[in-house]
Amino acid sequence: MGLFDRYLAGQLLIYFGFFSLVLVAVYWVNRAIGLFDRLIAGGSSVLTFLEFTALALPNVIYAVLPVSALVATLYGINRLSGDSEMVVAQTTGLSPWRLARPVLIFGVAVAIMISVLGHLLVPAARTALSERGQALSQDVTARFLTEGEFLHPGDGVTVYVREITEAGELLGLFLQDRRSPDARTSYTAERALLVRADGATRLVMFDGMAQTLEVPTRNLVTTTFDDFAYDLAGLAGGEGVRLLDPRELSTAALLRADEEAQRITGADVAKLRYEGHARFADAAFALVLPVMALGFLMLGGYSRLGLWRQILGAVLAAIVLEMLGNVAENTVRRDADLWPMVYLPALLTAALAVALVWRDTRGPRLIGRPA
Numbered sequence: 001m002g003l004f005d006r007y008l009a010g011q012l013l014i015y016f017g018f019f020s021l022v023l024v025a026v027y028w029v030n031r032a033i034g035l036f037d038r039l040i041a042g043g044s045s046v047l048t049f050l051e052f053t054a055l056a057l058p059n060v061i062y063a064v065l066p067v068s069a070l071v072a073t074l075y076g077i078n079r080l081s082g083d084s085e086m087v088v089a090q091t092t093g094l095s096p097w098r099l100a101r102p103v104l105i106f107g108v109a110v111a112i113m114i115s116v117l118g119h120l121l122v123p124a125a126r127t128a129l130s131e132r133g134q135a136l137s138q139d140v141t142a143r144f145l146t147e148g149e150f151l152h153p154g155d156g157v158t159v160y161v162r163e164i165t166e167a168g169e170l171l172g173l174f175l176q177d178r179r180s181p182d183a184r185t186s187y188t189a190e191r192a193l194l195v196r197a198d199g200a201t202r203l204v205m206f207d208g209m210a211q212t213l214e215v216p217t218r219n220l221v222t223t224t225f226d227d228f229a230y231d232l233a234g235l236a237g238g239e240g241v242r243l244l245d246p247r248e249l250s251t252a253a254l255l256r257a258d259e260e261a262q263r264i265t266g267a268d269v270a271k272l273r274y275e276g277h278a279r280f281a282d283a284a285f286a287l288v289l290p291v292m293a294l295g296f297l298m299l300g301g302y303s304r305l306g307l308w309r310q311i312l313g314a315v316l317a318a319i320v321l322e323m324l325g326n327v328a329e330n331t332v333r334r335d336a337d338l339w340p341m342v343y344l345p346a347l348l349t350a351a352l353a354v355a356l357v358w359r360d361t362r363g364p365r366l367i368g369r370p371a
Contacts, residue, residue, distance in 0.1 A: 004089060008102035011080070012290070013109065016072035023064040023071075024057070031056065055129040058121040062114065066286040069110045070318055073103065073290040074311050077297045081307065096298060096357045103294045104287075111287035118279040119251050127248045155179065169193060173205060175230065185212045187230065195229075203230040246275045257336070270336035274329065277342040284346035285325070289318065292349050295356025317352065321345045 032053050080086045089099065147164045156179035162172025170192040177185045189208030194201060205228045212221045243266045246254065253261050254276030257269040265272065296314035297307055325345040332338050 004094070005102040005105060008076075008080075008099075009105045009109075012072055012076045012103065012106040015076045016068055016106070016110065019071045019075070020061070020064060020068040023068055024060055027060050027064055028053065028057065031060070051132065052129065055125050055132065058117055058125040062117040062122050062282075065110060065114050065117070066282070066289060069107065069286055070289050070293055070314070073106070073293040074297070074314060077103075077294060078307050078311065081297070099298075100291055100294055100353075100357050103290045107287040107290045110290070111283040114286050115279070115283045118282060123248050123250065126245055130245060130248065173208070175203070175205075182215050183212055184215065185210055187228070189228075194232075201232045203232055204228070205230065246272055249275075251276050251279055268336075271333050273336050273339050274332045274342060277332075277339050278329070281325075281342045281346055284343065285321075285349060288346060288350040288353050292317065292353035292356065295353050295359075299356065299359075321349055324348070 032049075077086065086099075147161050149160070151159045153159060156177065158174075158176045158178075160172075160174040161170045164170055171190070173187070173189045173192045175187040177187075187205060187208060187210050189205035191207070192203055192205040195204050196202075206226065208225055208228065210223045210225065210228070212223075213219075214221065244264050246261075246265045246267045249261060249265065249272075254272050257272035257276075261272055262268065293314045296310045296317070299310050299313075322345070328341040328344050332341055
């Protein structure tokens, strides 16, 4: 690369890194709040929360990188124009096609990052996240071993433990079961133990009382007991074979979309092939998006208000192209033979970028130069 190519591409990468960090942080915080509430309410530790958020990061980064590339290009070129650096570059004889080269190099770098994430990191992270979530949902013991808090280890079940001894005894237990529409039962016990037997987890309570409210008749039945075993199998969820998310499969398996892939995911051929081609299409879209942004910024002449009209045009074009991508997704998911439509947004973006840069070659105007 020439000196100007290295400089402009380097500046864009710096801005790209900054905006990526900001967007990932905003997106992550928005998702982390809900995740934190669900995990902590279920009795999980902060370390479990950090593990889940770390596994979700590759997918978050994959989603924000194209947006970061667009914002970095618009901000970077606009700033260089405001500092008259683009004027100096153009007065030295650099053509619009020559100016587009470092921007295209920047787009290639972004496309490589998205490809690595889409083909390798995101599928691996999704698999680990799904497996960890399934293991956590079946770990009833972990959801009971939190003292001093009202926990909800399952739908319609509330548990409170006053204290947990070093030996694992649960002291001052309260358990309410509201899963049956006809009866609500509350258990209290001086102490209890979690026991694993015959592949099932049971809560054995000692010196307690069970109060059952019969909802239709509003009768309250009270029973005292010396010891009572409560089966927790219903709280652990099913332990059958987990269906894989299609996004967990490798790209080759998605493109083949054979019977094995359909069996382990429960998805049809159209959905599988869409996910496979979407990984290539997303990288191609991110590659040409910065060049399209440059093409918009080279339109028009000088304005004291800056390049806000060109920036608005680039943003609106990106939104329309993204909406077109959603339409293509819905179409391809219904008909596997229409998979080339997945690449339509990227192709249209490339065509628009070439048309905009070519238009500027017919009557070049310096970015930032008074008209």
